[in-house]
Amino acid sequence: MASIAMEPVMLVDGGFSTQLSLYVGNCVDGDPLWSAKFLETNKQACIQAHRDFIRAGADIIITNTYQASIEGFKDYLNLDKEESIELIKESVEFVKKAIALELGDDSYGDQRRVLIAGSVGPYGAGLHDGSEYRGEYVETTSPDTMIAWHTPRIEALLEAGVDLLAIETIPALAEAEVLLNLLKKYPKAKAWLSFSCKDEEHTSHGERICDAAARCWSVNSNQLVAVGVNCLHPSYV
Template identity: 30%
Template sequence: MPTLYDRVKSGEFLFLDGGTGTELTRRGLQHGDDPCWSARAVLEQPDLVRAVHEDYVRAGSDILITNTFRASPMMLEAHGLGERWEEINKTAVRLAYEAIENVGAKRQVHVIGSVSAIVPDGTRPPEEVRRQHSRQSQVLAAAGAEAILVEMINDTTQGRLALEGAKEAGIALWAGLSCSLNERREPVLSADGVLLDQALAQLLPVGLRVICFTHTMAADIGACLEVLRQHWTGPMGTIPHASRSPVPNQYAADTYTPEEYRAKARKWITSGVRILGGCCGVGPEYIRTAREGIQLLA
């Protein structure tokens, strides 16, 4: 059986899953204003989390991303789940593998671990932040994740710390950059506003296997890919929003149907994208529609 690394390296076109958090809320998960609600669901609603993963496998995802957004030990500790951080991360990997097993898909489906490059507060020393990301990544890797995707890199300094920590897990490192366009329509990291090419100069030396744009508006991805291609010849992926953020109206301007997503994806593929998924609002129907229409083209 080829590893995920072999498949990525060969240039095979691979489908990720779509958003997990927005699928959980669409299926009735109530989260109030608990920032760690999606990680909490791993403990409190494992069947629901597994069911979302199963639907993505059925829809055609080749890679599932663990439901571990904001599940670093420091983040969970800040929100009352510190003692269970290891259990949450291990269980999240197990739920993804169980979903693959339950569906019994004939094709091979991989699991990668999600680590969020965000901190509960800005007061922690860099070494501490790096260590916390390292601990989470090592648990995800030991539980069977084939790669770590550091998501929500919207700040260059925090992104670099998270990548350096995740690297210590010793498995493939994927970066998920969250970008937007500034007033001159240049791609920037969405929180610190650093130009994408300058951010890449800071992040690439860590040693990355794949670079994706995550939590990024679909309308901005074309410009982001153009800059990325000037600095990176490795595999590129896109994980755009389709509006239904768990935060009401947050991405409301970026609404599109599965068919429109497929049309956008065709353009990204022309720009060199080999790994396609989605986040907030991109559900199983989007992946199914894209897979049906794109596989041959890719």
């Protein structure tokens, strides 16, 4: 039998907020900014949590920006737009520092390289009402509104030097298409995209996962490296 060529398996880090809680206590859940608050209020804890995952063998570290947004930082940290953008960029520097502290020059040598994925959470995460697990907001929110919300976050992550984007917990195909079309403005960028799901076959908004994945590839196969699912009950996988 002919051997089947397989791409090497890469290990992504785990739940950042859970690991962060070891250093900041049980004050992450319930905060409107979730773990992104600590980009400003406890920078060393963020770096340490990233270091833990590198030490555990992760090949890809995701930035602590899932719930980060210009509007959120303005409302809950009293930062202006420029300060918010700089804080998002700083999240990437935290990962770079963690890599340097754990691996030194080896992180860019032949032995081991750790990649940085910039976390891009859904528009619904900024609504603070669990919408990322339902997705009904795509029925009343225009593509232009979502583009305006996502663009400064994505640009900040790319300018800070992430290796790719981790577009996470997207509840509806409509928002996935908005993001994949937006990505075309940055032709050198790569991304993976994962959906939140309500059962074994459907996204949170109700599209069939197989159809949604196929549509994503048709929209932007040049920049999309993978389509998957995340933040769902393990029995659905």
